[in-house]
Every structure is written in C-alpha cells, then in structure tokens.
Amino acid sequence: WGMELYPRILGWDIKMFTNCRAGLMFWVLGPLCFAHKNMQLHNGDLQYGMAVNVALQLIYLSKFYYWEMGYMCSMDIQHDRAGYYLCWGCLVWVPSIYCSHSLYLATHAPDMSLLTASLIFFGGLTCIWINYETDHQRYVFRQTKGQCTILGRSPPKHIVAQYTTTTSSGKEQIKTSLLLLDGFWKASRHFHYVPEILASFFWSLPALNSSYICPYFYVIYLTVLLTDRAFRDDDRCRKKYTKYWDDYCQEVPYMIVPGVF
Template structure:
C-alpha cells in the first residue's frame, strides 16, 4: 500500500499548491502536488478489482485485524527511527532541543521529501492525507463485508458508521489543496508522534466502531435486532448536519487564507457543499499583516468546525448503542480532550501573535464553540 501511494503521488494528475513560507529555510515556499483525490479513486478501483476477482479478499483484513494492527505499530516505530537518523545524517534537522527523547517524539525533519520516478513526494503530507485515511477505508469495508458474509445482511448501525467515515475520508481527499497551509504541514515536524498517529493511530482508533459492531453482532448472532429505526434516522440527520457545518466552515476558513495569499484554486470534487467560499468576506486587519475572518460561520463563533467534529465523533459512538459498554466512547472522550488542548494552545499562540488585535477579535466574536453558550 505504501509503495502504491508513493507511485500514485508521483504520477497521478492534480493541482499544485504552494505552502506557507518556511522561516527556518529563508522563507522558502514548497510546492505540493494535490492529487489525493485521483489516488482515492484509483485505490477504490484497484481494491474493487482485487476483491471481486478473488485475488485478495478484503475480509482477510477483518480476520487478521490484530495482526495488521501489530504490523502497523512496528512499521511506525521502524519508520520513525529511519526518518530520525536519516534527517540527522543528511543535516536536514530543524528546531532541535537538548532532549533527544523529545526530538525523537516530536521529530527533527520539517519537510521530509524523497524523489519517486523523478518527482518530489512530501512524506508528511502523504501520511497525513492519504495513508491514514486509505488504511481506515481498507479496515472498515472488510468489517461490513464480514458481517454480510456471516448474516447476508448489513445492519443499519454498520451502514451508518460506513457512511460517516466514508464522508470523512472523501472530505480529506477532495480538500487536499487546503492542507499545505495548515499548522501540521507548516510547523510540526515529522517525528514518532505524527508517524505513529497517521499510520497506526488514526486508522485503527477510527475503525474501532465498525469492529465493535461486527464483533458484537457475531457474538450475539443478532446484527439487526434491537435496532431503533427512529434513533438511526436521528443519527443520520445529526451526522449530515454536522458534516455540512464541518466541511463548509473549514473550507471558508482555509480558502479565505488561500485567497489572501493568492493561492486559491476552485475545485469541483464531489461533494462541494453550499457556502464553502465567502465572496467579499469581512475580516479584521491586524498589525502583524495577516487578517482574521469575521464572516460566515466565524462571525458567530471562533471554532465552529470543532463543534461539528465533536458532534460527528459522538454520532460514531452512539452507532454502537445496541450493546452496553464504554469503549465506543473512548474516541469522542479523547477527541474532546484533544480539541480543548488544541483550542487553549491556539488561543495562547494567537494572543501572543496578534496582541491587542486579538482582544478586539475576541470582543467581536466572543463565543468559542457555540454562539450564545460557550
């Protein structure tokens, strides 16, 4: 899979987008070939051919879930060691500290790139946008196929979690051109934390709900009993509403930045939700040069995308309602904790960067997550 993604990244068509200037490299702007959507479609076709022809039955991944997880963990650790010492050996380190453990954990290489078929491929971008989400896809589809193989039907909770996560995966692929200007790509180095999270954390933590539904349906031999149609319909309604707000608000924010920097490109990848770009947006000009968006969703609260993301995470957990247990709620609990930490980090960073302008912004947009409440 890793080899396929490297080749796809090198040869498939896609728009080229410039990232933010990198201060530690004389404000160099790296170019990113955003062909994740083409890679996604190519992977769908390849996987369908392999499964339908019987060359590789996808259900083997469900049968060997534990083994695949162990391989992912081991490969993440090995790759982290290789990347760490390669960056040191080739003198491509950045912002080193006096703690070797911290440097290994957080990384020492900011822009890890290698040549594939004559093309530069950014490994950090590849892992964040493609490997993590495509591996998730290759885990959840086998769970549904395994349930169908056992019962000749796929339960509504399984259909729900597949819908929810395929929407999420597709959104990451279709919006790849928005990623190069994000904090992860611009500032965070590619160390054990990001490598492990992208290759072992995201796919297996996110796939948990599909396997919780699968394992319990196999254990009880009741995949469709005790399913409340009304509850599932409510979950779908909340999911689609939350997804719409999440997708459109993220698009508004990032494309506002891209318009400001002159890197905005219009794309028509499915689905392009309404109100994803604000025409003539209102913004607060700051003394440091950049602008703060105070229009669209962002005139009501500062982090609407976080609220929508939390709602989707809760929907994922609630899809497992047929079986009592707290494990499905690990992900939303972890996610809320991460969001709170990220929010406090962002607030401190923005206060230091914008100074008095940040106080003015917080006066204009006083709510963080939900207008009128918090």
C-alpha cells in the first residue's frame, strides 16, 4: 500500500505521474490505436461499434482533463498511499485491462446498425453525464461550505459532522465536515459508482453477445473494485465521524444501488 500519501523525488510528484500522466494518457491513446487498426482491417472504414466504444471512452476521459481538480478529491488521491497497488495498477493494469474491450473490438467488432450504435452511445453518454453531475454536486457543496443550490434546494440538506484529529505537536483538534444529503447523494452513499459502472457497460456493449469474457471483463472488474472501495470508504468514515456517520446512514441507508444495496 505504500508508505507516503504524496511522495516526491526531487520535486517530481510520483502519484500525479503514475495516476494522471502515464496511466490515463495511455487509456486515451490505446483505444485510438485500436480504432486505427479496425479501420485498416475494413478498408479505411471505422465500424459503428468500434466508433461508439472509442467515443464514449474519450468523452469520459475528457471529463478528467477538463476537471482535474475533481479527481484530486477522489479516494485514490486523498487517501490511498503511493505503493504497489496504486503505482503498478496505473502503469500496468490500466493500460492492459481498461482498454481490453477496445483491443477485442479492433478485430472482432460485430456489424450493427446505425440505430443500435446510436442507442448505445446515448445510453453511455447519459451515464457519463450523471456520473459527472454527481461528483460536481459534491465538489461545489464542499467548495462553498454548503452555501449552494443543488436541484433547486438552497442550501442543500446536510449533516454537520465533527471529528477529532491529532496535530503535529500531539494535541487533539476538533474539526467539522459537512455530509451532503441532497441531489443524487440522497439516493445512496456512493451513488456515483452506479453510472460509472453502467457507462463502462455501454462502451463494452458493442461486443454484443460475444462468447468471450474479454470485452466485458473490465465491467466485472470495475464492479468488484468500486464495491470494495465503497466498503473501505464506509469503514473509514465510520471511524472518522463515529455517531455522525450512523446518523448519515440512517438518512441514506443504501451504500451503492438505491433500493437494493
């Protein structure tokens, strides 16, 4: 898991490089390379399924480059230390697994109609927008300290939670955080994972009823990863906020899928 949260070598931010510059940059380049291969195999024409797969991923990733500060508030950056799990994952796992569906579609994309491709594209686009809007609601809420409007409510419903930290001198200090109970965040405690998983399903869907697990392995992996992350985050918040987190869980009883789990 690593020893340091933000390690630097001669001023070089290791976590920023592995997560943002290397891993995510290849995630952009990988699908583009596979799309080029698909065009080579089809006399310069890009199959609809391949086009949808690449377009949805590029839109999803453009959200990161447009709103990099939003990623700086994620669990990867704020809480996970820069060790084997994070660095190897971003340098090796992301380029190989996150693009596996594009690799498959480069040579095995089935023929589909423009209508089918359009429906898949707009389904994925909707999920990407919901994922962005969910994260953006929380970001604005935190930046304004609750003095904002979310889905027509101003100020949005929230809980004022206190927690205790230890300063560098060893003294205990009481701090305050605001826990959002409005907008998409009243649906479940980790609602943003739902559209993220569904978006990955939609950009893998051009494989249709493939008998191979390859094009859908990323969806399965992402579901396991985010479910584990939700449990880890819940455990961390329960230890941090104690009784306030219990109050929050009473207001928002579902962890990920509203009405189910």
